[in-house]
Amino acid sequence: MANTNADTSPDRQYHHLNMSNRFAHSKVQVLRDGRFSLHTNDHSNRLQAYLEKRAKKRPLRGQVRRKTQKKDPIDYKAVLGSYEGLPRINIAIHIVGSRGDVQPFIPIAQVLSKPPYSHRVRICTHPVFKDLVEENGIEFFSIGGDPANLMAYMVKNPGLMPGMESLRAGDVGKRRVEMAQIMDGAWRSCIESGNGLPEDANVVRSRREEDMRLFIADAIIANPPSYAHVHCAEKLSIPLQLIFTMPWSPTQAFPHPLANIEPSNVDPSITNYLSYSMMELLAWQGLGDIITRFRVKTLNLDPISPLWGHLLLSRMKVPFTYLWSQELIPKPKDWGPHINIAGFSFLPLASSYQPPDDLMAFLNAGPPPVYIGFGSIVVDHPAELTRTIFGAIKRTGIRAIVSKGWGGLGDDTPPEGVFMLGNCPHDWLFQHVSCVVHHGGAGTTAIGLAMGKPTVVVPFFGDQPFWGAMVFRAGAGPEPVPFKKMSEETLAQSISLALGPEIQAAAESMGKTIVKEKPGAAEAARFFSEAIDLKRMRCYLSPERVAVWRIKKSNVQLSNVAVSALMAGGHLNFEHIKLIRHIDWYVDEGAEGPSTGVLGAVSETVLNMSMSVADYCRGLSRTLRGDLEKGYKDSFELAHAKDAVHGDAMDLEALHTIPTRIHIQPADTYPHGRLEYIAYRMASKTARKTDKKKRQTWKQKQLDKQAQVFSRSNDMRSTIEHKHGKIHGVAHETLHFAGSMLGASLKAPVTFFYNLANGCHNLPSYAFGDDTVRRRDKITGFGSGVKAATKGYGLNMYDGITGLVTQPYQGAKKGGAAGFGKGVGRAIGGLIFKTLAAQFGLLGYTFKGFEKQVGKRRSRDLKARLIAIRLRQGLMEYENASEDEKALIMDRWNKISRAQQQS
Structure with missing residues (x-):
């Protein structure tokens, strides 16, 4: 399967990477022909046995239905009756690439947007493809980027490493900036209305028109090179499906399409499998800092080290669908049920x-x-x-x-x-x-x-x-x-x-x-619907609608219309509901071993400090040049800020009259400012009480936002003011830099102990094939951090000690005397590393919980923005709902209430 025509002479080799472990020694050489050469030797039998063992014993990690979705005493199926339909959801399709990458997704979007699915689908890709998408009846959103420049760059630099000419010309920096813009655009495509283009943001529309265009993605479809997909899905807790036209999932059947396999003493199937991890690792090495900045700055998520970030998709078993004919490439035997081949997807023109x-x-x-x-x-x-x-x-x-x-x-x-x-x-x-x-x-x-x-x-x-x-x-x-x-x-x-x-x-x-x-587009749509399990996403009171809210401390999941109807009837308050999390993407597994964890901690600390230095130099340069507006007006932040303080939001003093129960009225007459304040209180978990301090904090935020909008839009400064602005700007940038460096220093011990604990916890599973390793609880704040630390301590100590008996017994039962010996080795190794995990976890997980608790304030504004959009959608959808649907919602609610009282 390797390309025998590729030029692999030494003068064509540009960069190399050596990796060694107890299984194999791999040498990766990046070639100028757009591929990488992989040479592997030693211990092939040991590696083969490891891969087979891992495929059989590794538990399913990754997408996990939310914690509260366990057995419930209420029979919701009886409440819903015989309804078997699926809810209509919002789907964002992220595509990075040329026309050939975009075109196969258009028929898939067309199938999903028509019966029996009838979803709202938007294709989110480069602006040059706007006409192609819209002329085929699909909603479009621009994520930025120019594929023509990308194609010219790749022809000029076909390898994974650029040439000196491109480095001198600044092409690499431009492509990195473009990739960062694409990731930000991909996130905006999940939560913004409109088409993402500047001219659309400047169009004046009525409140009703704006509310009808509101969009938050309920699921994401993406091609792997868009890279923002899994991070956006994690932030929104929504399903993700990856669709691509070339192999991206590890297999022993054939190498990664970008790999050139050199002859060696290793079974080709092993080298084929390793080529996928090598490719992902090389890609993460080049984009790791951009992904980290995107996660931390834009999404308010934890950073992920490239050392295990490149394994995210395969670890979490993200559903994949490939668009080729099995006549050309049959499905490999080592691909699991989460990977499907749909066939070619053609756009009939x-x-x-x-x-x-x-x-x-x-x-x-x-x-x-x-x-x-x-x-x-x-x-x-x-x-x-x-x-x-x-x-x-x-x-x-x-x-x-x-x-x-x-x-x-x-x-x-x-x-x-x-x-x-x-x-x-x-x-x-x-x-x-x-x-x-x-x-x-x-x-x-x-x-x-x-x-x-x-x-x-x-x-x-x-x-x-x-x-x-x-x-x-x-x-x-x-x-x-x-x-x-x-x-x-x-x-x-x-x-x-x-x-x-x-x-x-x-x-x-x-x-x-x-x-x-069968048509590839129809098969891809079917695989998507089966993978995300739309029935689990239904509203319990209006099953033709997707659930976006959940009643706290219960399994009851509700749509926007259902929440509005129950609030109008006086059955619910804001304090009773929260945004639903359909899927918790478990990205916190961390390092495969303690050494990788320590290396990841060091690299993360260095990266955080480097980012702080880069931000400081960029901000200082901008301030000294007097270019205070650069990077601001080019984004859509100004338009959003203007919209946030438009009209009713200016009347801040009236906010103290807002009750915890929403007053249902036409959506286009409800003050935006009130909805935003309600959303802020819900994000702050203060919806139950009228908190004067919280109200004053939110009011000050709005006043500051207004001041920024008006000062930046007018842009009138005298020479003296400009000079003062520079001095003030330098001081501000320096103070911010000092704070960020202090924060990076304080985070260093947290990252060290957290990664070390994860590495010790995971090593028995990855290295010894120990299938008794438990999944660590998710840490979301100080309380859950303490719980994970204490629970992890007890369970790791218990598993380590009892493993001295159970592991040899299970080994002997499966493999006789040889299995008994292996069981003894697993038991001793498990005792050592599970004990270390218990000890380091007490510090690491507690510290991590404290860090998460402090970071919640940073993510409050983004959470409030999402809640506000959902509230506006709820008012609009309730207004458009029929009286029969509202009556049916109330009838089903009464049945659930009676069932809850009887249980």
């Missing part, structure tokens, strides 16, 4: 396409031509590539259609028998050609094979060599020749081979099989 007259004249003038195009690839020398293509066409004597693409191929006078093509849907065009020559993008490969056309792949970078290898293995095309090695001779030879009878027959056979398969 042929029916609405009207070909130009000159194209039809060319097609009718002779035998079917060969298609040659490289899609969204941007090359440095398009004229040279054009000459190569024209030369190959002349050598083979064929007719050809050459796509101009993003690279700008072609000239004003193409040779005879060549047609230069602009934008044209492949599902129409490929019906009229004899063979397709392209870069190996997943989407173009899919449609070419589905049409039964021989396929010549000229890979440039990334996963393209992988798809070329898959096509070659299936017999539907010749062996791929990388773009760097392509010449007139090689391209002409590949086309001639593709037009041969053997490859033509194999391609036609594959095309007929793919056509008979």
Whole structure:
């Protein structure tokens, strides 16, 4: 499966990474061809046994239904009657990449937005694809980023490490800034209305129009390179489904698409499996600080070390769906039930396409031509590539259609028998050609094979060599020749081979099989619905709606309409409800061992301090330049701030009259300021009482926000004021820097003991295959931290001591004398490390709980914002609900109340 054509000579190697443990020694060398070379040796049998043992004994970690979802004495099914429908939810689809990455998600979004699902779906991707998304009837949200710049950068730097020219030109810094903006945009796409573009934020709309556009994601679908997906899902406690066009889940069947496996004394299946972890680790090394900043600054979540962050998706068994035909790549045997293959997802464009007259004249003038195009690839020398293509066409004597693409191929006078093509849907065009020559993008490969056309792949970078290898293995095309090695001779030879009878027959056979398969988009939608278990997300009183609230200390989950109806009837107060957490993503497992934990603690402390220094230098530079507005007006913060203090929110003195029970009235007449204050009180857990101090704190926040908006929008300062502003700004930045460095220093011992405790706790499971290791309780504050510390101490000591008897017994029962010996080893190792985990956990988990408790104040504003959006949605949905639905809600509530009284 490796790309044998990749140039692996020493002068092509740019960076390397050596990793050793008791199982194997791995050497990773990053190549300039867009892939990485992996060489593994030693202890392959031991590693094979470890992987098999781990696959069997590792418990399911990751997505866990919320703690309160246990057996309840009330039969809610009896209350709901025979209703078997699914709730309508809001889905945010995050996509980073080219048109070929975006296009397969459009038919999936279309299926999910129509019956029987009828969800509200928005595709969140780069602004250049706005028209493509909206013209297919799907809501769009811009997350920023320019795929054309990205493609140009990747062609210029096809390896995982950039060249010196790009470093000198600042290209790397620009791409990192762009990735940070994309992550922030992905989060905004989960909680903001509109389409994320500046011009949309400036449109003046009525209150009712704004409320109708409100959006909070109830589930996320994403392709893995968007990277913000799991962090956004963790923050919102919502389901996540990853969908991709190339393999991203570890398997022994084939290597990661970006891996070039070197020959070694290790079983190839082992190296294949390791290649996925190596790829993720390399990616996290490059993006780790950006992800950390995103989690800490934007989402108010704990940082995650790249040392175990790169294992998040596989550890948590995040549901995956892959969009390719099993005829091309069958599902590997070591992929679990949470991984599915749906088939190719095609966006039908042929029916609405009207070909130009000159194209039809060319097609009718002779035998079917060969298609040659490289899609969204941007090359440095398009004229040279054009000459190569024209030369190959002349050598083979064929007719050809050459796509101009993003690279700008072609000239004003193409040779005879060549047609230069602009934008044209492949599902129409490929019906009229004899063979397709392209870069190996997943989407173009899919449609070419589905049409039964021989396929010549000229890979440039990334996963393209992988798809070329898959096509070659299936017999539907010749062996791929990388773009760097392509010449007139090689391209002409590949086309001639593709037009041969053997490859033509194999391609036609594959095309007929793919056509008979179920549509990939429909299968992907089905897998998504099954994976997130929509029935568990239903409101207990209005099951056609998704639950967004939960009554405290109960299992009763309610929709916006149900809460509004119960409050209108006097059955609920704000003090009784909280935002629901449909799924708790358990990302707190931590290090696999104590040494990794210590290394992670040191690297996290260094990173925190480095971020503080970088923020200080950036802020100081901005202040000294007098560029006080930079980075502010370019974001959407100003628009949000203006909206927050608009109209009714200005009347702050009236807030003391707000009762704990909402007064139901038309949504467009309810004061925003009152809803925001109610949300702030709920986020502060003070909804029960009228807290003058809390009210004054919130009022001051609003006044400060108003002052910032008006001062920044007017931007009128005298020279003296400007000078004073610089002095004040420097002092402020310095004071903030000192505070952040002090905070990083105080967090260092917390991080050290916390990571060390996790490492000691996890080691018996990872190293010895000990299946008695328990999942540690989630730490959300000081109380839960103390509970986790004391409970962990008792259970670890108990398991360590009793393991001296149970582990040898279980080993002997399963494996005789040899199993008994292994059990003794597990028992001794478990006693040592479980005792250490108990000791370090007393400090680490208690300290962590205290840190979480202090950090709650920092996340209060974000939580209040989410609550306020839900309250506004509730008023609007209640207003639009029918009287029959409201009456049915009250009837079901009365049944539940009677059942609670009887239980």
